[in-house]
Amino acid sequence: MTTPLLEIRDLVAGYHRDLPIVTGASLSVAAAEVVALLGPNGAGKSTLMKAVSGLVLVMGGSIRLDGTELVGMPTHQAIAAGIGYVPQVQNVFVTLTIEENLRAGGFAAPRTVRARIAEAYERFPMLAQKRRNLGGELSGGQRQVLAIARALMTQPRLLLLDEPSAGLSPKAAQEVFAAVRGIAAGGVGVLMVEQNVKAGLAASDRGIVLVQGRPVLDGPAASLAGDPRLPRAFLGEQVFAA
Numbered sequence: 001m002t003t004p005l006l007e008i009r010d011l012v013a014g015y016h017r018d019l020p021i022v023t024g025a026s027l028s029v030a031a032a033e034v035v036a037l038l039g040p041n042g043a044g045k046s047t048l049m050k051a052v053s054g055l056v057l058v059m060g061g062s063i064r065l066d067g068t069e070l071v072g073m074p075t076h077q078a079i080a081a082g083i084g085y086v087p088q089v090q091n092v093f094v095t096l097t098i099e100e101n102l103r104a105g106g107f108a109a110p111r112t113v114r115a116r117i118a119e120a121y122e123r124f125p126m127l128a129q130k131r132r133n134l135g136g137e138l139s140g141g142q143r144q145v146l147a148i149a150r151a152l153m154t155q156p157r158l159l160l161l162d163e164p165s166a167g168l169s170p171k172a173a174q175e176v177f178a179a180v181r182g183i184a185a186g187g188v189g190v191l192m193v194e195q196n197v198k199a200g201l202a203a204s205d206r207g208i209v210l211v212q213g214r215p216v217l218d219g220p221a222a223s224l225a226g227d228p229r230l231p232r233a234f235l236g237e238q239v240f241a242a
């Protein structure tokens with residue numbers, strides 16, 4: 001079997017040493033795969049993403065990207081190793097132009113910024129059209145696209161998206177999901193937290209349900225969408241992986 005792009009084993013992480021939020025999570029993401037990370041409010045989805053990005057305390061376990069251990073790496077090193085992270089809120093600079101936002105996203109690799117911006121404009125023509133507009137002038141969906149394009153400026157191998165469809169109309173959400181599929185088609189692995197279970201799974205290859213800090217279901221998106229254990233897990237019932 002080939003090594004997955006991201007391999008998390010027995011991860012324990014949180015904000016205080018004596019209060020783990022992620023309580024022993026194991027999961028993987030392959031290159032070119034979109035994985036939806038689902039689960040009830042407070043399950044620890046965002047905390048898990050932050051652990052991969054080096055933004056919270058890791059008390060145990062391992063997080064490997066293409067075999068390289070990320071635990072203990074500061075965020076800038078995790079980015080250099082191939083992690084791209086789009087947080088749920090405040091993910092664009094509202095007082096900077098679109099082009100300045102992209103430039104800021106490429107700070108870690110200044111020599112390739114121009115080429116990356118050209119790529120971003122090719123992938124997302126809307127950003128090229130609005131390059132001189134401020135981030136704060138974009139619609140919600142356009143902001144998400146900018147936030148994703150900004151994260152792509154460092155050419156990540158794994159993209160972590162925290163609720164990219166939050167607050168968007170169904171049409172805008174579909175546009176963001178289409179962009180995500182396009183990015184994965186280029187070989188990038190995507191781990192995406194989603195509250196919108198149906199649309200999130202429809203845009204993903206696989207789904208993982210996190211409850212109280214650990215995955216309780218993990219399977220192909222299409223079969224998980226119709227799995228009766230899915231709503232039960234959200235309601236707090238104990239479910240067991242098949």
Ligand SMILES: Nc1ncnc2c1ncn2[C@@H]1O[C@H](COP(=O)(O)OP(=O)(O)OP(=O)(O)O)[C@@H](O)[C@H]1O
Pocket residue numbers: 015021039040041042043044045046047048
């Ligand atoms: N900065 C923080 N300091 C301390 N505790 C926090 C912090 N951020 C989140 N938590 C706690 O961690 C737990 C999990 O939060 P997290 O945001 O990871 O859940 P989630 O599954 O992403 O939920 P949601 O869908 O509501 O965003 C919650 O109990 C929350 O109160």
